[in-house]
Amino acid sequence: MIGLFKVKEKQREEAKNTNSRGASVKKQSAGELRLHKDITELNLPESCTISFPNGKNDLMNFEVTIKPDEGYYKNGKFVFTFQVSSVYPHEAPKVKCITKVYHPNIDLEGNVCLNILREDWKPVLNINTVIYGLFHLFTEPNYEDPLNHDAAAVLKTNPKQFETNVRRAMGGGYVGNTSFPRCI
């Protein structure tokens, strides 16, 4: 291995002498590469759109808008923020719903209970799977994994009432003491 350093010194001296025009040293970020690939391969239903509020130089933070075309939330418009860390895909993206929504699996702070975002995340999953997972929450809200306890209880015991509540919330009204912004 001494040889290894020997040549290195030689090269360093050469580099000093000639005005080297070699590669600028660049760190390679494998996480970012994988994310860019995920993004170009997105295959989203028409009801989901992606946007990049920080422009093309920051793809690690983006927004996904979901407009369900069926189910309780039909015609609503819900915006999610995605934060992808440099450890991606070893770690799941951090996802929040920034539209306040009356939903059994999304709390009023925008936390989302979706298994693949936490306990079931695997590096083979990708952004597309996450968006489909979110989409699925609107077509099939599920009272068994509640984050909004009240909404889950209503969905379980009285689906008709739940539907009314969802409509009222999306129209910009109150459900119980909580007001919701209009998102329809």
Added chain:
Amino acid sequence: MADLEAPQSKSRDLDKLLLRAGNLVGPDFYPGTEVKALISQLSIVSSSFSDFVIRLLSLRVLVVGAGGLGCELLKDLALSGFRNLDVIDMDRIEVTNLNRQFLFRLEDVGKPKAEIAAKRVMERVSGVEIVPHFSRIEDKELEFYNNFNIIALGLDSIEARRYINGVACGFLEYDEDDTPRRETIKPMVDGGTEGFKGHARVIVPGVTPCFECTIWLFPPQVKFPLCTLAETPRNAAHCIEYAHLIKWHEVHGGKSFDPDEPEHMKWVYDEAVKRAELFGIPGVTYSLTQGVVKNIIPAIASTNAIISAACALETLKIVSGCSKTLANYLTYNGGEGLHTKVTEFVRDKDCLVCGPGILIELDTSVTLQKFIDMLEEHPKLLLSKASVKHGKDSLYMQAPPVLEEMHRPNLSKSLYDLMGRVQKDTVHVFGTALKNEEKQSSLTKLRVVFKGADGVADMDTAIGA
């Protein structure tokens, strides 16, 4: 015994390794005082040393991290005869470090780890020069890392390892025949511990697997489902995570939680206690709260010592060639009995970080559009609908439409200009490749060389002609 009259050399044991030939030595090993001087940078430069040894007196080792492993590493390297060390760490000393980070004292709490660690080792080991860097690893210029011959890692996160690995592999260059150029290899020795378990590995980029080649080795972090936290907490950790992940944002809105802020931690602890009382769950303590929130696994001093010893020895071997290095991944488990094993992992030859990539020669006039068209014809690639990324910059993205549009103006520009007019550099391309007559999603590294760029290029062919 025979040495009773001769003064005991501090490096007596080291001498046995470095001054004598042996059967297990590496191919480049030349025993003698030169190699010892090389490592320990003898302050008196003997006139008998060859030029190359004198030049090598600038051999430098960087220790990344001055925590549990870092303290051990600095001490071990200093006592192994290394005289010229640097250490980088962004953290300050906390009371809870003192049980194992033995270079620190109670009065050091609050001071930068790197500075105190360097000072303490220099006080105890004569002749060693340690330069501390109280800094984030990401805040150093990439060229900073090129000053070192070898990098020893005592880190506790995948993120930091991935960063350093990316930097070290970024220096690696390949010849036309995909052989790594030795002078561009930046070896790393990586240690890691978790309770009674640990690993030590030798990463020689281009020769042994890099961190990215084997990233799958790391188990995923345990994460509790949010709904369990919100609805059916069953243990103390659930109560703490509820306070940390849900309650904090509910009460503090946009203010982000800072795990290094004691007031924030206290707040989470108090909330977790309330939650635990509500559900009749025992076991929430302040230290458990810190442990769960910061994802701390109890550190065992002797695990650190064992792993660090292995790392220091490998560093010595890489530098001196006095023995073959570990090939290439040692695991240590002291939890159930004691078990160590060395596994020789293999490189991912298509690794996006350390792999050679595919060599492509281009004229400086080639536009990005032309380049993308060429990728489709290239026999090794057959890549259609390619997107192109150069370092941090994406040059072109085929989709989604909103990004395609933002990048479209680049298509008519020359790739040479887009890449900052360098003679050669790496780009990554991704799209749909035709492999075995099947279309597959593909992500590939390319080494682009521009023909006739700025005179310095084509040196080899110029000599041949």
